[in-house]
Amino acid sequence: GAVVSQHPSWVICKSGTSVKIECRSLDFQATTMFWYRQFPKQSLMLMATSNEGSKATYEQGVEKDKFLINHASLTLSTLTVTSAHPEDSSFYICSARGTVFTYEQYFGPGTRLTVT
Amino acid sequence: DAKTTQPTSMDCAEGRAANLPCNHSTISGNEYVYWYRQIHSQGPQYIIHGLKNNETNEMASLIITEDRKSSTLILPHATLRDTAVYYCIVYNNNDMRFGAGTRLTVKP
Numbered sequence: 220g221a222v223v224s225q226h227p228s229w230v231i232c233k234s235g236t237s238v239k240i241e242c243r244s245l246d247f248q249a250t251t252m253f254w255y256r257q258f259p260k261q262s263l264m265l266m267a268t269s270n271e272g273s274k275a276t277y278e279q280g281v282e283k284d285k286f287l288i289n290h291a292s293l294t295l296s297t298l299t300v301t302s303a304h305p306e307d308s309s310f311y312i313c314s315a316r317g318t319v320f321t322y323e324q325y326f327g328p329g330t331r332l333t334v335t
Numbered sequence: 336d337a338k339t340t341q342p343t344s345m346d347c348a349e350g351r352a353a354n355l356p357c358n359h360s361t362i363s364g365n366e367y368v369y370w371y372r373q374i375h376s377q378g379p380q381y382i383i384h385g386l387k388n389n390e391t392n393e394m395a396s397l398i399i400t401e402d403r404k405s406s407t408l409i410l411p412h413a414t415l416r417d418t419a420v421y422y423c424i425v426y427n428n429n430d431m432r433f434g435a436g437t438r439l440t441v442k443p
Contacts, residue, residue, distance in 0.1 A: 225378075253430060262422070263379070263433040312378050314431070324431055326371070326378040 221247045223315050225327040239299045240330045242313030248293035249315035257310040303334040338425045344438040353410040355437050357423030360404040366427045370408045372419040413441045
């Protein structure tokens, strides 16, 4: 099956710094990638949808200037958390939808972000 | 704004079948029913999906009612490793939105 990877799997950063999370589709091309955030004991919440070569579409309440998303190629999307604060500590998960079987959406393993 | 309703939690004895219900009374004709599960601190794992007909794969079976307003995921022989949160999602090829899911605990 299709594989989506994320890097890093976990990261600790200091308050005020920025951190970049990568999401890669390893064996397929992804026209669309999605970014989710999950707080402890809660469900996944969709943050934004990105299409290759276009600006991301953010969900209501998600600050686009704080969570910068770049989807520059069909296999890579990045999420940059700018000026991170402790409340940004969360589990960030990406998913990717292929160009062929567009009803299939594949999820990455997630990135645990801790802001101290 | 998930379009599904699931019980918060369920228990199942190891080796027995686990039947997880899901209500999706507002499902549209072109929307699929997808099931994922999430084991602690991991990304969601795809289980199965269907449109109208019942489906079976190596992991589970999916039973969809004729009116498509509800479905049941069946794990035929639950093991301790099946303990996870199970999400039922109605998907129209737009984006996947997760509800609260059902926390299934398989007990020895």
